[in-house]
Amino acid sequence: xxxxxxxxxxxxxxxxxxxxxxxxxxxxxxxxxxxxxxxxxxxxxxxxxxxxxxxxxxxxxxxxxxxxxxxxxxxxxxxxxxxxxxxxxxxxxxxxxxxxxxxxxxxxxxxxxxxxxxxxxxxxxxxxxxxxxxxxxxxxxxxxxxxxxxxxxxxxxxxxxxxxxxxxxxxxxxxxxxxxxxxxxxxxxxxxxxxxxxxxxxxxxxxxxxxxxxxxxxxxxxxxxxxxxxxxxxxxxxxxxxxxxxxxxxxxxxxxxxxxxxxxxxxxxxxxxxxxxxxxxxxxxxxxxxxxxxxxxxxxxxxxxxxxxxxxxxxxxxxxxxxxxxxxxxxxxxxxxxxxxxxxxxxxxxxxxxxxxxxxxxxxxxxxxxxxxxxxxxxxxxxxxxxxxxxxxxxx
Amino acid sequence: xxxxxxxxxxxxxxxxxxxxxxxxxxxxxxxxxxxxxxxxxxxxxxxxxxxxxxxxxxxxxxxxxxxxxxxxxxxxxxxxxxxxxxxxxxxxxxxxxxxxxxxxxxxxxxxxxxxxxxxxxxxxxxxxxxxxxxxxxxxxxxxxxxxxxxxxxxxxxxxxxxxxxxxxxxxxxxxxxxxxxxxxxxxxxxxxxxxxxxxxxxxxxxxxxxxxxxxxxxxxxxxxxxxxxxxxxxxxxxxxxxxxxxxxxxxxxxxxx
Numbered sequence: 001x002x003x004x005x006x007x008x009x010x011x012x013x014x015x016x017x018x019x020x021x022x023x024x025x026x027x028x029x030x031x032x033x034x035x036x037x038x039x040x041x042x043x044x045x046x047x048x049x050x051x052x053x054x055x056x057x058x059x060x061x062x063x064x065x066x067x068x069x070x071x072x073x074x075x076x077x078x079x080x081x082x083x084x085x086x087x088x089x090x091x092x093x094x095x096x097x098x099x100x101x102x103x104x105x106x107x108x109x110x111x112x113x114x115x116x117x118x119x120x121x122x123x124x125x126x127x128x129x130x131x132x133x134x135x136x137x138x139x140x141x142x143x144x145x146x147x148x149x150x151x152x153x154x155x156x157x158x159x160x161x162x163x164x165x166x167x168x169x170x171x172x173x174x175x176x177x178x179x180x181x182x183x184x185x186x187x188x189x190x191x192x193x194x195x196x197x198x199x200x201x202x203x204x205x206x207x208x209x210x211x212x213x214x215x216x217x218x219x220x221x222x223x224x225x226x227x228x229x230x231x232x233x234x235x236x237x238x239x240x241x242x243x244x245x246x247x248x249x250x251x252x253x254x255x256x257x258x259x260x261x262x263x264x265x266x267x268x269x270x271x272x273x274x275x276x277x278x279x280x281x282x283x284x285x286x287x288x289x290x291x292x293x294x295x296x297x298x299x300x301x302x303x304x305x306x307x308x309x310x311x312x313x314x315x316x317x318x319x320x321x322x323x324x325x326x327x328x329x330x331x332x333x334x335x336x337x338x339x340x341x342x343x344x345x346x347x348x349x350x351x352x353x354x355x356x357x358x359x360x361x362x363x364x365x366x367x368x369x370x371x372x373x374x375x376x377x378x379x380x381x382x383x384x385x386x387x388x389x390x391x392x393x394x395x396x
Numbered sequence: 397x398x399x400x401x402x403x404x405x406x407x408x409x410x411x412x413x414x415x416x417x418x419x420x421x422x423x424x425x426x427x428x429x430x431x432x433x434x435x436x437x438x439x440x441x442x443x444x445x446x447x448x449x450x451x452x453x454x455x456x457x458x459x460x461x462x463x464x465x466x467x468x469x470x471x472x473x474x475x476x477x478x479x480x481x482x483x484x485x486x487x488x489x490x491x492x493x494x495x496x497x498x499x500x501x502x503x504x505x506x507x508x509x510x511x512x513x514x515x516x517x518x519x520x521x522x523x524x525x526x527x528x529x530x531x532x533x534x535x536x537x538x539x540x541x542x543x544x545x546x547x548x549x550x551x552x553x554x555x556x557x558x559x560x561x562x563x564x565x566x567x568x569x570x571x572x573x574x575x576x577x578x579x580x581x582x583x584x585x586x587x588x589x590x591x592x593x594x595x596x597x598x599x600x601x602x603x604x605x606x607x608x609x610x611x612x613x614x615x616x617x618x619x620x621x622x623x624x625x626x627x628x629x630x631x632x633x634x635x636x637x638x639x640x641x642x643x644x645x646x647x648x649x650x651x652x653x
Contacts, residue, residue, distance in 0.1 A: 027532075135532070140572060140576040140577055141569075142569055142573030143462070143573060277534070278534045279532050279533055280532075283572065284565075284568035284571065284572040285568075285569040285572050289565050289566060292561075292565035293558055293561040296556075296561045297553060297554055297561065
């Protein structure tokens with residue numbers, strides 16, 4: 001199991017105000033951010049990313065918009081800085097929200113440029129984006145995934161075509177001369193990742209051989225991984241753990257208490273992230289018809305509820321660190337604790353090759369963030385790298 | 397009763413009630429809601445033909461179909477297929493936009509056009525929101541703007557069967573598909589409204605918080621000879637909120653044609 005450190009570069013100084021207004025996203029006015037303070041935080045967070053390279057971690061960056069929860073507005077901008085400050089880490093965008101991007105060829109150019117800059121260390125996530133990203137982008141939530149797939153196909157073709165230009169006249173995108181310079185070092189393209197929470201996504205990712213990741217909920221992850229493995233088998237290949245990724249908060253400490261405390265602080269991110277004004281949480285067409293029927297019946301709270309291993313419903317906004325551990329949103333404790341938890345998780349999931357290590361969630365100080373990264377890198381990572389296919393799954 | 401009509405490869409779920417002059421009714425973004433009393437009241441004086449728009453109710457939404465232009469051409473085909481003559485074309489809210497898109501193209505089947513609180517055109521400047529952002533406010537606030545008395549519009553979703561809930565969710569998704577960007581209007585439509593060559597009436601609820609009466613006056617200024625009336629104690633959906641007053645106005649308009 002590889003481990004990819006990420007943080008959303010939160011602007012936590014505004015969280016209390018946002019929580020009081022009931023929305024940290026979309027309609028939370030930017031008068032609540034002090035840009036000088038934002039700049040200091042961005043530099044601090046970039047230092048934390050740079051430290052990861054020294055301790056052997058890989059690095060992941062994502063992006064959100066109009067929010068105090070995440071100041072990364074552009075994956076390629078953040079990774080450009082990180083690419084210059086790192087030497088060994090592989091660099092993952094998870095991802096480029098391509099269903100909300102008006103210009104997929106621009107995405108292909110940026111990713112190819114980054115791959116050149118970092119010497120072929122890029123891994124390229126192409127994601128649908130969260131529901132509350134629809135409003136800042138003002139992209140149509142109707143037929144969102146059709147637009148996603150057309151952008152996906154165009155990006156991969158743009159990156160892998162060396163004898164261009166070619167033309168593209170699709171349902172959503174039109175170009176007459178696609179011919180990107182430079183082209184990526186990794187041909188035909190850097191490894192492609194997707195994110196998802198459904199069986200359908202698992203199946204579609206398997207058909208393309210992409211890595212598929214999911215966030216913070218093992219209850220949703222397992223059926224998606226299983227669907228992937230099943231579809232891969234139908235297509236004549238075995239999907240190993242390296243096709244699967246899982247994002248979780250990890251708090252490591254010299255003592256169990258310290259690890260739990262760090263995880264609890266980072267978990268404030270998960271408690272605040274779903275707090276968004278009602279109309280932006282579920283734009284029509286974003287979710288499936290079945291999910292929307294359930295939401296009409298139960299109210300919009302349905303989409304921030306996850307279930308733990310025993311099927312108990314947990315509300316992310318109010319969950320305790322122990323409840324988060326029960327949903328495998330959090331792994332925490334001493335290095336031994338965290339390794340033991342991840343080993344068991346790996347077995348339950350049938351082999352997960354990538355841990356997306358959410359190691360800074362706002363209030364965790366720079367010093368503690370560095371200690372969390374360093375201790376994880378020194379004491380947990382070497383053992384994780386040895387962790388492959390679980391014996392039970394291999395025996396199936 | 398409802399029946400299915402195939403037009404240009406789209407299966408339309410159509411409510412058809414009553415006898416008399418044909419009246420093609422194009423429903424609001426919130427759907428047809430034929431169980432409310434408005435439809436039967438209209439059907440006392442007209443042969444009402446009320447399709448569920450593609451992607452709403454039981455009407456199909458083929459992959460190739462996805463714009464208001466598509467709906468306009470589809471209903472022009474429907475009118476021809478049903479051999480409508482001297483019909484009344486009535487559109488509410490989103491359906492008013494569709495009706496106007498039809499009328500600037502071809503009015504051969506129709507004797508008159510009645511638009512009730514239509515969406516579809518842009519009047520103000522770049523910073524003006526002519527049409528309330530129905531998708532940028534909580535549902536409760538939308539209901540307050542859309543109804544003079546929101547309790548009349550309330551729907552107990554928990555009491556509805558899954559098939560009806562799926563119909564509602566599907567309609568909401570389709571409305572977004574057709575009207576998300578530019579938001580609920582066609583920036584070019586206003587410049588072509590002068591082509592409407594049949595008598596036109598605009599009806600407005602006096603408590604409409606979705607589109608204002610001054611927005612209605614913008615429509616009136618562009619359509620030759622158009623008149624405008626308001627209905628008291630009604631919001632954005634006068635046909636639902638004041639169905640008798642609405643039916644009376646429609647009948648009075650038809651009698652002038």
